[in-house]
Amino acid sequence: MTGRCVVSWIAAVLIFAGPLQAKADEIDDHLQIIAACGPGGQGSAAAKQAAQELINSGMEVLPQLLEAMDTDNILAANWYRTIYEQVTRRELKKTSPQFPLHSLRDYVQDAGHQGRSRRLVLGLLDRLDPNFRDRFVATQIADAEFRNDAITALLKQGDEFQQAEKFAAAARVYETAFRAARESGLIQTTAAKLKAVGREVSIIDHMGLVIDWHVLGPFDAPGKSGFDTVFPPEETVDLQATYPGQNGRDISWKRFRTTDKLGNVNLVTAIAPVEEAVGYAYTEIFSPRDQDVQLRCGADDNLSVWVNGKKVFARRQWLNGTRLDRFTAAVHLESGKNTVLVKICQGPQHKNPAVGNNWSMQLRFCDKDGASIGTRSALPQDSEANAE
Structure with missing residues (x-):
């Protein structure tokens, strides 16, 4: 030129x-x-x-x-x-x-974009390139936005293997789906499918749920005063101590291990059916390394949480019910043993006497996606621990 x-x-x-x-x-x-x-x-x-x-x-x-x-x-x-x-x-x-099909496909496949926008574009691609969704979804088991879609596709594949009596192949597919699952419904579904083909898995370990505790209570807390009242365990946890509790009765720590499949601790069973009271749960967990993790928890009525003596979460909210992962807090775990203390308040009886006065808590440690971070109970084994 x-x-x-x-x-x-x-x-x-x-x-x-x-x-x-x-x-x-x-x-x-x-x-x-x-x-x-x-x-x-x-x-x-x-x-x-x-x-x-x-x-x-x-x-x-x-x-x-x-x-x-x-x-x-x-x-x-x-x-x-x-x-x-x-x-x-x-x-x-x-x-x-x-339409710029190549650019639209690239956009959907880029996890850096917001999920709702990616799904919007995927809906357009369903009209422009009907075969794209199945090809795309099948590869997205690690994508937070499309993970559940990929797991659902895997379960369908596993079901087809099972119906064809290819049980080993079905088990491999179900195990892949189980390891990837983060949402409690899919976790339970995949665990049930694995059990049906002879494979047992632990939902508790997979989700990092804490199920082994020492519990104490009830302390008297008239009205809704319990959240602000400091009781002895908040100053020192002494598992051998006895304290004056509600109605003048002495109370002491006792071991309790929940058998609920999602780690819910029924304090009515673990401690007592009460009103206007406070209970505590204490445990020790082992972390395989120093790590920054998520504490996910919920309680009825409200709760405060200390990890290694530091208050990491507190929420004053009455008549709220225990729901899985309702609250989240950033927590640092040290390599080795870590202590966890939970304070759970119980309010007055509901205005409607037909409404039960539930009292419960649930807590787990996981990564930001909800996966186990390798913690386990550090409490001594106790074959005589009470259980639900």
């Missing part, structure tokens, strides 16, 4: 690049206007106008729009979704719609 040709080629590129860049900048400006909207109608009029400009622009907004959809601003996200739906719907009505 001669020098004159090179100059001419560069000039031609610049002629086309200028308007394209200007258009991209214009799109970005409109997206930024929408990104600035907030509660109380802040920026809503400007956002509405910017959204209409983007809708009118057409498919060229799609690449920048998809990137903008990775936002925690719910109001902006709703505007972006509206633009996306109108632009794509209009394109789909065309005789020969033109």
